[in-house]
Amino acid sequence: xxFLSMTRNIAENLFKGPSTRRYPKEKREYGLKSRGMxxxxxxxxIFCGLCSRRCPTGALTVRKxxxxxxxxxxxxVFCGYCVEVCPKKCxxxxxxxxxxxxxxxxxxxxxxxxxxxxxxxxxxxxE
Amino acid sequence: xxxxxxxxxxxxxxxxxxxxxxxxxxxxxTVIEAIPSIGFVHRGLEKLVEKKDYQDFVYVAERICGICxxxxxxxxxxxxxxxxxxxxxxxxLYLRTVWAELSRIHSHLMWLGLAxxxxxxxxxxxxxxxxxEGILDIIEATTGGRxxxxxxxxxGVRRDIDDETMKGIVEKxxxxxxxxxxxTDVFLNxxxxxxxxxxxxxxxxxxxxxxxxxxxxxxxSGVAMDARKIDxxxxxxxxxxxxxxxxxxxxxxxxxxxxxxxxxxxxxGQAARKMPGGEIFVxxxxxxxxxxxxxxxxxxxxxxxxVKANGTKNLQRFRVRTPTFANLPAMVKMLEGASIADVPNIxxxxxxxxxxxxx
Amino acid sequence: MTxxxxxxxxxxxxxxxxxxxxxxxxxxxxQICCTALGDTIEINYSFDKEYRFKNLRLSIRPDEEIQSxxxxxxxxxxxxxxxxxxxxVKIRNIVVDYxxxxxxTAVATPFVAPEPDAGNATEKE
Numbered sequence: 262x263x264f265l266s267m268t269r270n271i272a273e274n275l276f277k278g279p280s281t282r283r284y285p286k287e288k289r290e291y292g293l294k295s296r297g298m299x300x301x302x303x304x305x306x307i308f309c310g311l312c313s314r315r316c317p318t319g320a321l322t323v324r325k326x327x328x329x330x331x332x333x334x335x336x337x338v339f340c341g342y343c344v345e346v347c348p349k350k351c352x353x354x355x356x357x358x359x360x361x362x363x364x365x366x367x368x369x370x371x372x373x374x375x376x377x378x379x380x381x382x383x384x385x386x387x388e
Numbered sequence: 389x390x391x392x393x394x395x396x397x398x399x400x401x402x403x404x405x406x407x408x409x410x411x412x413x414x415x416x417x418t419v420i421e422a423i424p425s426i427g428f429v430h431r432g433l434e435k436l437v438e439k440k441d442y443q444d445f446v447y448v449a450e451r452i453c454g455i456c457x458x459x460x461x462x463x464x465x466x467x468x469x470x471x472x473x474x475x476x477x478x479x480x481l482y483l484r485t486v487w488a489e490l491s492r493i494h495s496h497l498m499w500l501g502l503a504x505x506x507x508x509x510x511x512x513x514x515x516x517x518x519x520x521e522g523i524l525d526i527i528e529a530t531t532g533g534r535x536x537x538x539x540x541x542x543x544g545v546r547r548d549i550d551d552e553t554m555k556g557i558v559e560k561x562x563x564x565x566x567x568x569x570x571x572t573d574v575f576l577n578x579x580x581x582x583x584x585x586x587x588x589x590x591x592x593x594x595x596x597x598x599x600x601x602x603x604x605x606x607x608x609s610g611v612a613m614d615a616r617k618i619d620x621x622x623x624x625x626x627x628x629x630x631x632x633x634x635x636x637x638x639x640x641x642x643x644x645x646x647x648x649x650x651x652x653x654x655x656x657g658q659a660a661r662k663m664p665g666g667e668i669f670v671x672x673x674x675x676x677x678x679x680x681x682x683x684x685x686x687x688x689x690x691x692x693x694x695v696k697a698n699g700t701k702n703l704q705r706f707r708v709r710t711p712t713f714a715n716l717p718a719m720v721k722m723l724e725g726a727s728i729a730d731v732p733n734i735x736x737x738x739x740x741x742x743x744x745x746x747x
Numbered sequence: 748m749t750x751x752x753x754x755x756x757x758x759x760x761x762x763x764x765x766x767x768x769x770x771x772x773x774x775x776x777x778q779i780c781c782t783a784l785g786d787t788i789e790i791n792y793s794f795d796k797e798y799r800f801k802n803l804r805l806s807i808r809p810d811e812e813i814q815s816x817x818x819x820x821x822x823x824x825x826x827x828x829x830x831x832x833x834x835x836v837k838i839r840n841i842v843v844d845y846x847x848x849x850x851x852t853a854v855a856t857p858f859v860a861p862e863p864d865a866g867n868a869t870e871k872e
Contacts, residue, residue, distance in 0.1 A: 266578045270515060270570060280518045292525075294547070296532035317440070317447040340447050340538045345546070354532070423843075427850035435858055600776040600822040613775075618750050618798050681752055681778075681793060681800060692778045694791065709778035709826075717822035746850070 295356040296339040301330055303372040305351035312343035312352060328374035334359045335368040390415050395728070399428050403506045403732040406742035410735075414728060422723035424716060430746040437706035442468060442676060442697065443542055445706070449693075452708060453744040454535050455495045456686040458487050460708075461540040466620060467682035467695040468542050472674065477667040478622070480544035485622040485659050486554075487530070487537060487545075488684075489652040493561075494523040494535075495687035496645045496652075497568070499739050500575060503642060506736040507584040515571045522564045526557055544669025554660045565653045572646040585639035589722040589734035592636055601718040603689020603711050604644040605738050609636035615685035626658045638730075641737040648687075675701050686711055688739045710744035754791075754802040759813055762792075765803055766816045769794045774801070779816075779826035781834045783809075783859045788836060792816070809859070812837040825849075833858040 282289060291297065308328060313321035320336035321343060323329070344352045362368045393414050399407030407428040413421040433452060437445055449464035450457045462484050469476055501516030524534045530549050531537040539546050549557070575581055591601070596609035606613050607630055614630035616623045631647045633640035677699035683692050689711030696705040715738040722734050757765055774794035782789040790813070792803040807813060815838045817823040828849040830836045835856035847855070 263577045264579050266574045267512065270574065271511070273570075274515075280521075292529040292532075294530065294532040295528055296538065315444065317444050338447070338451075338536070339533065340536075341532070341546075342444070342447065356532075425845070425848065427852070430850050430852065432857060597773075597775055598821070600820065615798075681802070683750075683800070690777075692793070694778075694780050696782055704784075705780075705782040707778075707780040707782075709780070713825060714778070714822070716825055 291356040293356060296341055297355050297357045298334065298339070298359040299332060299337060299341075299343060300353050300355050301332075301372050302351040302353070303330060303374050305349050306330055306374065307349055308374075309348060311346050311348065315342050315346050317342065329371060330373075331369060331371045333369050335362075335365060392420065397731065401732075403502075403736060404740075405502065406740065408735075408740060408742045408745075410723075410731075412723070412728070412731065417728050419723050419726050419728065419731065422720050424720060426742060426746055428746075429743050431743075433747045434706050434708065437703045439702065441701050442703050443672065445703070446541055447538070449708075450536060450538065450540070452747055453710070453741055455498065455741065456491055456688065456691075456744075457535055458491050458531075458537040458540060459684055459686045459691065461537070462488060462621070463682050463684040463691055463693045464695070464706075465540050465542050466684065467680045467693045468676050468697075470680040470682060471676040471678040471695060471697055472542075472672065474543055474670060474672060476544055477670060478664045479548075479666045480668045481622045482659050482663045483545045483547075483549060483668065484540065485626070486549070486557075486656050486663075487527075487539060488621065489655045489659070490523060490527055491537075492652045492687045493649050494520050494527070495739075496649050497523065499645060499687070499736075500572065500642070503733070503736050504575075504581075506732045507581070509574075509581065512571070512574055512581075519564060519568050519571060522560070522567075526560060529553070530557070541669065543672040544667070546669070548668050551663075554663065558657050558660045561653050561656060565650065568649060572649065575642055575646055581642075582639060584733060585642060585737075586635075586637060588638045588730045589726060589737060590635070590637045591718060591722055595721065596636065596718060599718045599721060600714050601689070602714045603685070603687075603739075604641050604648070605689065605715050605718055607631055608633045608640035608644045610634045613690075615683050615690040618683055620682075620684060622659055622662075625662060626655055628655055638733050638737045645739075675699050676703070688712055688741060688744075689715065708744075708747055710741065710747070712738065712741045713745045715740075716745070750798070750800060752800045752802060754804050756804045756806075759805060759807060759811065762803070762805060763814050763816065763819070766792065766819050769801070769803075770819050772796065776820040776823060779823060779830065781830045781836060781858075783834055788834060788859075790830070790836070807836070809835065810837070812839055814839055815841040817842040832856070835859055 308325040310323040313323045318336045318338050320333045322331040341354050344354050395412045397410040397412050398404050399409045409425045411423040412419050446461050450461035452460045497516050497520035501513045504512035528534050531539045591609050593610040596606050612630040612632045631644050633643050676697035679696040681694050692709040694707040697703045719738045774796045777793040777795040780791050787806050790805045794801045824841050824843040827838050827841050828845045831838050832850050
């Protein structure tokens with residue numbers, strides 16, 4: 262039994278400086294594996310919709326006809342399941358977070374594939 | 389004859405991180421009876437299983453609790469793997485063990501902090517949480533998430549830890565371990581801590597067993613029951629003995645958790661040395677048909693997952709008995725006869741996780 | 748198989764006897780759970796002693812009443828209150844009977860109630 266077991270910790274902490282980061286000045290570096298937000302290389306996407314079917318929270322919407330891929334960032338739970346199932350590997354997990362929003366609708370992020378040349382379109386249709 | 393009063397305690401109370409309500413029937417300063425009521429955060433996750441694919445459900449299972457999240461996912465995977473008779477690769481089992489033990493360390497550090505906060509030792513609380521940050525950094529570097537690992541899947545694990553990183557983790561745990569030792573020394577030896585915890589909320593071994601308690605609460609009463617001895621994951625190849633204390637009071641429960649932190653550090657070291665190479669998952673096809681009770685030792689105690697499947701993609705029944713649910717009756721018994729001032733300490737020493745209880 | 752798990756099926760009347768057998772042998776009540784299988788409700792009482800896991804199984808009709816085992820295992824009251832509130836199982840003589848106030852649910856017996864949007868859900872799939 263002792264009265265002074267905390268004293269050593271206190272003394273150490275006195276000379277060690279703060280354990281916290283001086284935030285806006287000093288930013289945290291995220292590890293390479295950190296799950297921050299889902300990004301897409303929209304040009305490589307084939308709009309199969311597998312990601313949206315697999316998404317546990319239903320955060321993803323894929324519209325094949327309009328070549329659109331949409332994510333509700335506030336519903337996404339960063340599990341990375343979509344990245345795993347994507348057959349084209351066009352989805353990727355970034356290690357930084359998405360910016361803050363002040364209303365729900367602003368968190369919905371839409372990516373649209375640029376319409377290909379007219380020559381491409383019928384070729385795809387034939388397949 | 390003094391007057392009886394009923395003092396409502398919770399769901400909002402400074403020491404309660406999560407909502408539970410207790411009606412404390414008191415006579416002067418002594419609690420005569422405690423009646424718990426829960427249900428503030430009931431989410432009905434057990435019912436959700438009927439709508440989700442059994443493979444996707446791992447994510448839901450993981451989110452039952454924010455602290456032992458990995459172990460929830462792991463228990464669920466084990467249950468399904470057992471039903472489908474999937475042979476999980478050895479390496480995956482070792483990785484699961486490492487992550488499970490990391491969760492145990494961070495959970496116990498968090499608990500030590502909360503306990504310090506409950507008996508009014510703020511600087512000790514902050515010390516514990518500072519140390520926990522080091523563990524969370526390891527977890528984030530290996531899995532990508534701080535508390536939600538998202539690393540377990542049916543048939544194995546999603547991510548690998550390469551040998552170099554594994555070595556780094558063991559080294560880092562060595563240094564953090566020494567620091568943890570200096571902080572936990574306060575819990576073990578400090579006069580004021582002992583003054584608040586010794587002889588409070590005593591639960592004898594027989595009582596603890598009869599009340600069906602699990603985890604550190606049971607072990608602090610002298611019963612050597614640790615579900616890791618069932619030999620799931622890689623525990624069959626690792627050497628350890630359940631941590632047991634005899635006194636059964638709040639301080640004994642605190643000592644059990646302190647010693648378990650170091651046991652986990654040791655287990656991770658052992659697992660790192662013995663970790664075999666090879667695949668980290670096997671592909672799973674088909675659907676489960678059958679039932680199994682999967683048991684895992686979480687930081688708070690033994691968790692039981694009951695999974696019943698009928699050969700379709702959706703499970704028929706999924707039931708979780710979390711450790712806090714099993715410890716609630718013991719908490720009620722411990723509160724009887726306690727002083728009002730000790731109520732927060734006693735509630736905290738079962739490490740209540742109410743979101744777990746209600747699922 | 749990580750562990751052997753024995754399941755013993757029994758009748759409603761044998762419940763208390765079987766449970767007290769376990770109690771006298773020094774088993775710990777591990778859990779009680781309930782599964783709704785259409786016209787029957789299956790209740791599992793699980794016990795553990797030195798890592799041996801045993802299971803008592805009881806199948807009842809939803810309107811049947813069963814005895815509470817909380818007179819033998821006091822801690823069973825939490826499980827039994829849960830069963831009666833989520834599944835509507837009728838249990839007699841629970842030591843601490845919350846009479847429907849253990850959980851706060853919007854619907855009575857939500858785990859057996861028919862899904863209000865069952866039709867819509869299947870259409871979406």
